[in-house]
Structures are given as C-alpha cells and as structure tokens.
Amino acid sequence: MIGRVHKAVFPAAGLGTRFLPATKAQPKEMLPLVDKPLIQYGVEEAVSSGIQTIIIVTGRGKSSIEDHFDVSFELEQLLESKKKTEMLSMVRLISDMIDVAYVRQKEALGLGHAVLRSKELVGAEPFAVVLSDDIIASQTPCLRQLLDVYEFYGTSVLALMEVPGDQISAYGVVDAELVLNGSDNRLFRIRNMVEKPRPRDAPSNLAIIGRYILTPQIFESIEAVEPGSGGEIQLTDGLKHMLRERPIYGLKFEGKRYDAGDKLGFLKATVEFALERPDLGRAFREYLNDLCKQ
Numbered sequence: 001m002i003g004r005v006h007k008a009v010f011p012a013a014g015l016g017t018r019f020l021p022a023t024k025a026q027p028k029e030m031l032p033l034v035d036k037p038l039i040q041y042g043v044e045e046a047v048s049s050g051i052q053t054i055i056i057v058t059g060r061g062k063s064s065i066e067d068h069f070d071v072s073f074e075l076e077q078l079l080e081s082k083k084k085t086e087m088l089s090m091v092r093l094i095s096d097m098i099d100v101a102y103v104r105q106k107e108a109l110g111l112g113h114a115v116l117r118s119k120e121l122v123g124a125e126p127f128a129v130v131l132s133d134d135i136i137a138s139q140t141p142c143l144r145q146l147l148d149v150y151e152f153y154g155t156s157v158l159a160l161m162e163v164p165g166d167q168i169s170a171y172g173v174v175d176a177e178l179v180l181n182g183s184d185n186r187l188f189r190i191r192n193m194v195e196k197p198r199p200r201d202a203p204s205n206l207a208i209i210g211r212y213i214l215t216p217q218i219f220e221s222i223e224a225v226e227p228g229s230g231g232e233i234q235l236t237d238g239l240k241h242m243l244r245e246r247p248i249y250g251l252k253f254e255g256k257r258y259d260a261g262d263k264l265g266f267l268k269a270t271v272e273f274a275l276e277r278p279d280l281g282r283a284f285r286e287y288l289n290d291l292c293k294q
Helices: 038-048 063-069 073-081 085-096 111-116 142-153 165-170 217-224 235-243 263-276 281-293
Strands: 007-011 053-058 099-104 127-130 134-137 156-162 172-178 187-195 206-214 248-252 256-259
Touching: 007 038, 007 111, 038 053, 038 063, 038 127, 038 134, 038 142, 053 063, 063 085, 063 099, 073 085, 111 217, 111 235, 127 142, 134 206, 134 263, 142 156, 142 206, 142 248, 156 172, 156 235, 187 235, 206 248, 217 235, 235 248, 256 263, 263 281
Parallel strands: 007 053, 007 127, 053 099, 156 248
Antiparallel strands: 127 206, 134 256, 156 206, 172 187, 172 206, 187 248
C-alpha cells in the first residue's frame, strides 16, 4: 500500500532579486496578487487538494510570512469591536486554514537544498513541493491532478507544461515517453531531464513547473549529488539521480500557469485575476476599455 501525501513543502528562502527594490525589505512570497499574497494562492491550492500540513522553508527577513499565517489578536479584536464580521472571518480563515511548520535555510543554496532542509519535518513519507512563484488557475487544483497520478502509480510525479523554444532555457526540461492510458495524452514517463538547456540542446518542449509529488527517497538522492555553480544544489539533479532506480512520471496539467516570479507574468496575473473577481471585474474591465480608447 502506498503512503498518503499529507504534507507540502513551500521553499521561500530566496532573495527575490527579480523584484528589487520591492523585495529589499519584503519577501517576494508576500507580494499581493490583487489582495492576497502569492504564497496564499499556493496554500489554498494545497488545502483544496487534501494536504493537511505545510512546511515553509524560510530565511532571513521572511518573518512576515510567519506573521501572515499566525493569529493576529490585535487585528481580530479591532475588527470585532468595529463589528466588521466579514473581514474578521477572512482574517481568521487564514490562520485556521492549515497546520504550518517552519524550517530555516540559512543560505539560498538552490531548490534542492531548500527541499533537503525539510527532511526532518517531512519524515519517511511522500510529500508535495509547491513553488509559490507559479500561480496556476484550474478547475481541478494542479496539485490534486498530480496526486491522482501518484495514488495510481505510487511514485513521484512532476507538473509539466509545453514551453516555446525561445523560453526553454529558463526551465528544467524532460525527455519523456507518452503513457497511453486514456489521459488525453497528458501523462509521460520521464527518461531524463536537463536543467536550463540551450534551445538546440533541449530534449523536448516539456518543462517542469513548480508542482511536485515526491517520494522520500528524494532526500537520499539530493544528498548524493554534487553542488553545481555557486555551490547550489538543484532539485533537478536530485531527480535525475533518483531516476536511476525509481520511475518518475510527468503530467501536463490542465489549467493556466502564470509566472508570478517575473514582472510581466505578475502583471498579467494581476489583470486576469482582477477581471475574474465578482467585486472588481466589471468596473476594472470598463476602466481597461476606456484606457485602450485613449
């Protein structure tokens, strides 16, 4: 019997240099997308997928993430005294949403190192990894789609997306064979993977996106690989090592992904999410239409 996935790891110790100067004193994960911080979208996806505990890998200057998911007694008392019950419920929902644990990554030494820092809290059980930079809008949560594959095959599963050739060098890219199982040609068995290849060297146009279901053997594999440039340990290298002994699958998820770690991607997500909001969409659309006429 395969182990159930109860925990999700959120690496959040990076410096967010692509958003300087906004991230000089504010974690990138706390940048607001409309009116919620980026990391909350990922946490809500985890909750909707049946995850019970999240483990956030933090670093220096990230205390506002912990504050966001903690109880805020002063704010709750203020809202209660002013009888702002709707806002009070919203604030309480954030702290009651899920169990949260934290571990520090003292140096930003790569995604693989960040995942490895969660080893003691994860234990010997399968777990999810969520990169909050990747905002995914989908009818069925992306993480839930991966969990369905994991629960059938009992092995690690990565989220995949087709990427244009001129952008492929920004991603980990897979060499994979299609699994014919009635999944609308979306499931692949991975043969190899390459971190940020040149376009002419890319084995396919299928890139790894920031959602993973991993078996606990990944920790041994991460510990076994040598650090790369800058002393960083890449998760892709750990996955390649694990691939020698264990199968790994990739799923082209259904949904739309926004790269909110990129300024243009963040702006696109902000516009499109605002347009979908019942309280903002109509007025915002009218504003955009008027703006286009100028």
